[in-house]
Amino acid sequence: MPRSAEGKLRLAWFSPLNLGGQDSISVSAYASELLLPHLAQHFEIELFHNGFEQHQDFPTHHYVSAYAVDRANPFDLVFYQLEDARTSNFVRVHLGQMPGLVWFHDIIFTSFGPEPILNSPWQYALRKFNDPKLEWPERGEELEQFGPFGFRESAWAWRAIFSNPASHAEYRRSCGMRLSTNGMPEESVCLPLPIPDQPTAERSAADVLRVGFCGSARIEQRAHKVLQALAELERPYKLYWLLEQAEREHAMNLAAEFEVTHIEFVVGRSPRAWQGLSKQIDVALHPLFSVYGQPDPYLALSMAAELPCMVTTFGAPDYLPTNAFLAIEPGQTESSQILDYLRQICAGQHRQTGLRAREYALQRCTASIVARDLVALLLDSASRYARFRAAWANFESQARLDVAKEALTLAGPAYGAVGKSNCESDLGSPINASRLIAPIMEEFGWLK
Amino acid sequence: MANILVLSAKVPFTRGGQDVLVGSLMRELKRRGHDVDSVELPFKCPPKEGLLNQIALWRALDLESFGGKKVDLVIATKFPTYFVRHPRKALWLVHQHRPIYDLHAGPYSDFSDDPRDEALRRMLIDADTKAISECGYVSGISRTVIERLRNFNGIAGQVLYPPLPMGDRYRSEEPEKYILSVGRLCGIKRVDLMLKAMPIVQPFIKLKIVGTEDEPGVLDYLKNETAKHNLERRVEFLGRVDDNALLDLYAKAFAVYYAPHNEDYGYVTLEAMASGRPVITGRDSGGTLEFVQHGVNGLVLEPTIDGIGHGINSLVHAPEQARAMGQRGRDFVTQAGLLHAGWDGVVNGLTSVLGNVRHAA
Structure with a gap:
């Protein structure tokens, strides 16, 4: 199976990327940056994204040319990262065209805007792949789309991987349609988002309590609860609020509403920026209260920095060991719970919580550990994926022939009519459209 | 030969x-x-x-x-x-x-x-x-x-x-208070963005739209939007116009809007410049960005209703700047040998x- 000169398996990696040294908010780009150097020791990797820029020393291509790159030198494994962001739209589209392993960072997609995949017949196509005896769906029909749940994306994932257990649970609960080879879908797994190896737990000393928060001012991030708690805190404090430029005005207005003034707004949210900020704070707040999204990798970074972390007991953090974080029950008493914890931290409590948090993060989430697990997962999948790709190649050939057949059918009546009206007397018989078109189809290899 | x-x-x-x-x-x-x-x-x-x-x-x-x-x-x-x-x-x-x-x-x-x-x-x-x-x-x-x-x-x-197809026939006159949009009416040309930005644009500025429908239903959609925003007195659909009328419209426009999605080239950009008009385009408008420089010979704006509307107002509030941009556009077209x-x-x-x-x- 290995095809590279060094005997490594070839891996196609589809993901948004941090390009030109620019940091970004994309979780996929962040994870790529941390994992690719580790993975490159085991695989020959080529990257695919929605652009033409190169990424580090890896061969990098536009996703539109993936089929041609694969045809020239086939990949042994195809890997996608998918998150709820417009920058991932190309991943969302392409994973149905060359299915592979998909690492889901979200399973509910609300940020893609207008439905980008017009009249997708994915349910029919999936059924046909799973049962080749079925007919292709009719062309030109308006097909209903379901959203924002990632039914289509999870169905086309040959093997689904989840960076948070809540999404994984939703997938197992809600996503019934699966791609399968020989009637057996692949087992889905969880793999946490990575944090950098050897994260520091050192921080500077300060006279005031330094509170870190990296959510937007939107209601599900609970900024209003955080601000309400801070407004009532008797001890001196400073809030470091990491946000995006577009969120700043809303955040400032909200802070003014609660008369919280000791704030430093740090513009440019990204995991790297949060990691830098975590060296300057004494407590991290991650009170996300929503079925959308997840607090990682920011939460994992805070835990690795040995910070006591306040986390809502809802959704994604449900899996955390209870003694490694400070639990917040969402609801009316949310701000008073936050306030109580802040007072306790001021009084020197919860250092153990920070130590346990760090221990947990280092055991599970460092890039080398996540990469090791991912390498094992990929190697485990390779032989079965090869069988799937063979079946998929056959499926693609059928699709190709169907297109050629449709084209010939379309050509028949149209040019037959021209022949009858204009050419019959000269040629003795109507023009046979197929006779005209077919040699050219042969020339371009469309009938193979 | x-x-x-x-x-x-x-x-x-x-x-x-x-x-x-x-x-x-x-x-x-x-x-x-x-x-x-x-x-x-x-x-x-x-x-x-x-x-x-x-x-x-x-x-x-x-x-x-x-x-x-x-x-x-x-x-x-x-x-x-x-x-x-x-x-x-x-x-x-x-x-x-x-x-x-x-x-x-x-x-x-x-x-x-x-x-x-x-x-x-x-x-x-x-x-x-x-x-x-x-x-x-x-x-x-x-x-x-x-x-x-x-x-x-x-x-x-x-x-x-x-x-440019009409060589040196393009001319510039005293600007009147209208934005000109020229081009086929279809989704990718995004005339609707300009139209929907009109409620933001100063009320004494009008919009003249030249071009015919290239996708079924687009004209109806644009007219519905016009009615919905009570813009009937400010928006004029001119359909196809002859060369002389087009030259005249360019010559008197306050500015020319042309912000398609990733345009190939766009004659309109250069025709506007040749007529000494500032060009209003989008950050993702492709070929137009080979010619339009923000603040130099036009505006390169976020392709949103707010972006377009507020951008045009900034130009409306600085007519001398608009005039200077138009002149720089004219100079560019002449020097680039595009006439x-x-x-x-x-x-x-x-x-x-x-x-x-x-x-x-």
Whole structure:
């Protein structure tokens, strides 16, 4: 199976990327940056994204040319990262065209805007792949789309991987349609988002309590609860609020509403920026209260920095060991719970919580550990994926022939009519459209 | 002098930059003594599968000679004209079939994730690469078009900007209080953005829209939006206008709006500049960004209703700045040789495939 000169398996990696040294908010780009150097020791990797820029020393291509790159030198494994962001739209589209392993960072997609995949017949196509005896769906029909749940994306994932257990649970609960080879879908797994190896737990000393928060001012991030708690805190404090430029005005207005003034707004949210900020704070707040999204990798970074972390007991953090974080029950008493914890931290409590948090993060989430697990997962999948790709190649050939057949059918009546009206007397018989078109189809290899 | 065929594909009953480009090219080739004619086939899509037939039809054409007259050169312009077989084939690329390239996976592409659509897309890309590689000379009407060709098909080419069709007839007059929009009315041209921005724009500014519907229902949609925002007194739909009327509209406009999504080239940009008008375009407008510099000869704005509306107001509040931008645009077009002088470069490039071929005129 290995095809590279060094005997490594070839891996196609589809993901948004941090390009030109620019940091970004994309979780996929962040994870790529941390994992690719580790993975490159085991695989020959080529990257695919929605652009033409190169990424580090890896061969990098536009996703539109993936089929041609694969045809020239086939990949042994195809890997996608998918998150709820417009920058991932190309991943969302392409994973149905060359299915592979998909690492889901979200399973509910609300940020893609207008439905980008017009009249997708994915349910029919999936059924046909799973049962080749079925007919292709009719062309030109308006097909209903379901959203924002990632039914289509999870169905086309040959093997689904989840960076948070809540999404994984939703997938197992809600996503019934699966791609399968020989009637057996692949087992889905969880793999946490990575944090950098050897994260520091050192921080500077300060006279005031330094509170870190990296959510937007939107209601599900609970900024209003955080601000309400801070407004009532008797001890001196400073809030470091990491946000995006577009969120700043809303955040400032909200802070003014609660008369919280000791704030430093740090513009440019990204995991790297949060990691830098975590060296300057004494407590991290991650009170996300929503079925959308997840607090990682920011939460994992805070835990690795040995910070006591306040986390809502809802959704994604449900899996955390209870003694490694400070639990917040969402609801009316949310701000008073936050306030109580802040007072306790001021009084020197919860250092153990920070130590346990760090221990947990280092055991599970460092890039080398996540990469090791991912390498094992990929190697485990390779032989079965090869069988799937063979079946998929056959499926693609059928699709190709169907297109050629449709084209010939379309050509028949149209040019037959021209022949009858204009050419019959000269040629003795109507023009046979197929006779005209077919040699050219042969020339371009469309009938193979 | 040579016998030359210019190849064109067009959607019947519509008129756009392609028609202007082919007409201008033929005129300039004739002016230089060549015997020139055009070959035009109708372009129809959907259905998508019919694209294969249209490729095949162009491929099946025999353009070697007619009535004993040998064709020395064919000049292909856009998809699928470059599928013609000919020993001397030059390409002045207007655009490829963009729904399989830069528009893929977006709202302007009709290629879904149906495996048959994907199969068709791959067939078309492979065929494009093969047919364009056959050309003895490859060029495109803008850097945007040539970069797409290089990035998606791995084929290099020259940029040959088409000089403006009405040469030095463009003029500038005292600006009146209207924004001018020129172009086919279809989704990708985003005239609706300008229209929806009008409630933000100062109420004494009007909008004049030149162009005809190129997609079913677009005009109704724009008129509904006009009514919905109570803009009937401020928005005027002029349809198609003749050259003199267009020159007049350009000459008196306060500014010209042209912000399509990833435009190939856009005559409108340069016509506006030649008329001394600032151009309002979008950050993702492709070919227009080869000419429009924000704050220098126009505004490059976020392609949103707010972005366009507030951007135009900033210009309305600074009319002297608008005037200066217009003048800088006019200077640019003149210096870049896009009024007349540019044709020598275009014709020399496209006929370079001829080598030493010469026939009696």
